[in-house]
Amino acid sequence: MSTTKSDHSSHIPPPTAHEAKYLAVQRSPEFQDLRKRYRGWVIPVTVGALLWYLAYVLVAAYAPGFMAIKLLGNINLGLVLGLLQFVSTFVVTGLYVRYAGRVLDPASEKIRDSMKAEGLL
C-alpha cells in the first residue's frame, strides 16, 4: 500500500493490515468528498450559531437599554431578539435535516455499500 507524505510523518507507526484498509477508505476521493461536505457545513454553522447566541448574551448583559426599546405594545427588542434565537435554532435544524438527507446520507450509504462489496464489513 502506498503511503502519502502528508498523512504519514515519521512519528506514526506503520499501520496494521486492518488499519491499512480503513486508511485506504479514508483516502478515497468519495470519503474525502463526504468529509468535506460534512465538515464544511456543520463547523461554520455551529460556530455561527454560537457567535449569534454569544452576541445576544453580550447585548443583553451590556446594552440593556437597547433591548428595552419598545417595538409593538409591550413587546420590546429584547423579546424579539430572544424569540429570534428560537427561530434560528429551528431553522438551522430544518436546514441540516434537509442537507443531511439530500447530500450526506446518500454519500455515506454509497461508501458503506462499497466497503461491504470489498468485504470490509
Add this chain to the structure above:
Amino acid sequence: MNTAIVSAAAESTKIGNTGLNLAIFAGFVAVTMFFVLRASKTNKSAADMYTAGGAFTGRQNGIAISGDYLSAASFLGIAGAIALSGYDGFLYSIGFLVAWLVALLLVAELLRNTGRFTMADVLAFRMRERPVRTAAATSTLVVSFFYLLAQMAGAGGLVALLMNITNRTQQSLVIAVVGVLMIAYVLIGGMKGTTYVQIIKAILLIAGAAVMSVWVLSNVGMNFSELLGRGAAAGASLDPGAKYGLTGLTKLDFISLALALVLGTAGLPHILMRFYTVPTAKEARKSVVWAIGLIGVFYLFTLILGYGAAALVGPDRIKAAPGGANSAAPLLAFELGGTVLLGIISAVAFATILAVVAGLTITASASFAHDIYASVIKRGNPPAGAEVKVARIAAVVVGIVAIIGGIAANGQNIAFLVALAFAVAASANLPTILYSLFWKRFNTRGCLWSIYGGLAITITLIVFSPAVSGAKGAMFPSMDFSWFPLSNPGLVSIPASFLLGFLGTITSKEHLENKAAEMEVRSLTGAGAEGKALDH
C-alpha cells in the same frame, strides 16, 4: 394590602388538597409501573439494561430525550425565575435550547456510530482503554451526582409546597420514597422501562404546560402584549438586567453561566447515552430534531407561565410560599384551575423529577459497570452475566447515595446545582468528545489532562466561589473562604480544559492517527455500527 396578600398566600398553599395530589401521583406511578413491568421481560442483557437494545425509533427517543432534559429545574425553576426576575429568567431557557445545535450538528450522529453504551466508548476507540475509561467514568459519575442532588433537593422543596409538609423529617421521607421508586424503575425496567417513564412524563409535562399557557392567555383576551404589560406591572421586568445586570461582576457571571449552559448539554452523560438507544445515526438525528422541537415549544410556554404567574399570582405571594420561586408554576395552576389543576401539575412535577433521576441512575450505573468493572477491573472479560449484576448493584448504590445527598442538599438552590452539573459537563466532557471526533492527533494524555484538569479546575473554582461561602444565599453563608469572584466557573474552566487537551496531546509522543482513520470512517459512514446494534 401587603399583609392581606401574604396571608392569602399562606392560605392558598393549604387549600391544595393533599389527598388529591397523592392520588394523581399514585396514578402516574401505577401507569408507568405497568409499562416498566412489561419492559422487564426483555431486560436481560447489558445491551437491554443500558440502551434497550438500541431498538427505539427516533421519535420515541426524541420525546424521551425531552423528558430526560426538561427537569424540575426547567419547569419550576425557569417559570419562577421569569415570574420574579422577568427577562433574565427567559435568558436561561435560550441557552438550554441553543445548546442542542451542538448536539445535533457535531455530536449525536458521530457518537452513535462510534460507541455502544457510554461516553467512554468513543474515547476508548483509539486511546489506551483503561486510563481513559476510568477518567470518563469519573466525570460521568461527578456530573450525574450533581444533577441527581439537584433533582432530589427539588423533590424535597416540592413536597414542602404541594403537601404543605414543612417538617424536615417528613420531607426526607418523601425524598427517600422518590429514591426507592427510581431504583425500582431502573432495576425492573432497565433503559426500556426508564424510556417509557420519560415518554409518558414528557407528554404529560408538555400538555400540562400547553393547557396552562392557553388558560393564562385567555385571561388576557389572548393578547400576549397585554400579559407582558400586566406581568411587568407586577414586577417581572421586560428588560434584561434585573438579576444579572447589577454590577460588572454579575454581568461576567451571567456570561460564564451562558457559556456553561450552551456547551454543557452535549456533554451531559445521560443525554449522550440516549443516542445509543436508537439503531442508526439517522434515527439519532431524528431524535434530536424531535427533542429540539419539543424543548423549544416547552420553553415558549414557560415564558407565558412566568409572566402569567407574575400577573395573576404576584411576586409577593410567590416569595411568601414555602418553595419560593419554585412555587410560581404550582401557585399559578391553583389560581387558574383550583385544587384539581394544582393536583395535576404537582403530580406532573413529581413525575418530572422521577423520570430524570431514573435516567441519571441508569447512566451512572452503566458507566460504573461497563467502564470501571467490565473494562478496567476485569480487563474486558467479565464472567457471563456479571456486568448486568454489577450494574444492578451500582444502581442501588447510586440510588442510596442520591437519597442521602438529596436529604443533605434539601433547601439548596436547584438551578445553581444544575448549573454546576452543566459547568462540569462542558469542561470535563465536551472538549474530549469534540477532540476525539474531529482531531486525529488527539491522544491519551490529551484526553486525561482535559478530563481530570477540567474536573479539578471546575470543582476548585466552585468550592472557592461566592456560591459556596462568603455571600448571602451561599451554601455556608456564615463562613468565607472564597477568592474566585464568579458563581459559575465556565468562563475559566471551559477554555482551560480545551487548552489542557491540546497541550497534553502535543506534548505526548503517542500517535494514533491510524486508528483515528478507522474511527473517522466509521463515524461518518456508520460502517459497522448498524450490525452492532443487532448483535443482541
